[in-house]
Amino acid sequence: MTGAVFAVVGPSGAGKDTLIAAARQTRPDLVIVRRVITRPESAGGEDFYGVSEAEFEARRARGEFALHWRAHGLRYGIPQAQVDLRDEGHPVVFNGSRAALERAVEVMPGLRVIRVCAPSAVLMERLLARGRESREEIAERIQRASYDIPAGLPVVDVRNDGSLADGVAQFLAALHPPVSA
Numbered sequence: 001m002t003g004a005v006f007a008v009v010g011p012s013g014a015g016k017d018t019l020i021a022a023a024r025q026t027r028p029d030l031v032i033v034r035r036v037i038t039r040p041e042s043a044g045g046e047d048f049y050g051v052s053e054a055e056f057e058a059r060r061a062r063g064e065f066a067l068h069w070r071a072h073g074l075r076y077g078i079p080q081a082q083v084d085l086r087d088e089g090h091p092v093v094f095n096g097s098r099a100a101l102e103r104a105v106e107v108m109p110g111l112r113v114i115r116v117c118a119p120s121a122v123l124m125e126r127l128l129a130r131g132r133e134s135r136e137e138i139a140e141r142i143q144r145a146s147y148d149i150p151a152g153l154p155v156v157d158v159r160n161d162g163s164l165a166d167g168v169a170q171f172l173a174a175l176h177p178p179v180s181a
Helices: 016-026 053-061 080-088 098-107 120-130 135-144 164-174
Strands: 005-009 065-071 074-079 092-095 112-117 155-159
Touching: 005 016, 005 098, 016 092, 016 164, 053 065, 053 074, 065 080, 065 098, 074 080, 080 092, 112 164, 120 135, 155 164
Parallel strands: 005 092, 005 112, 112 155
Antiparallel strands: 065 074
């Protein structure tokens, strides 16, 4: 039996990584993909492999990524070896990008999308708490934020603006069918 693959998308600050980490605690059967990012691991945040531009390009050239994209001046890669674990029946979850979804569907048949959203005020509060960007940079980021998903993809929405328990419950429910297109 092949496991499902879930792309978790939404703007920065929506709580994608928090929900994914909580799902790992509750669902040990999930394969939580550790992304490869051209950012130092010391930058913190999610659990990721930090690499240089040169290392990222070398990995891409070797075909190590099922999917890769650029966003916010960085490169992101989803390791093929982790996605391949779905062939052993494991559900696979990765923090993705709305801009990369059309390509993701091509390379990961049956991909499901979990769209995490929160009001702008909540996004602002969370991004300020990270301390990576100025208030002005965050305001610009939020203004650019979009929840658009390519038509025809199976999407489940998770509104993550209440308690952590509520957000996690919605997220865990989204990992089960049925989903709507």
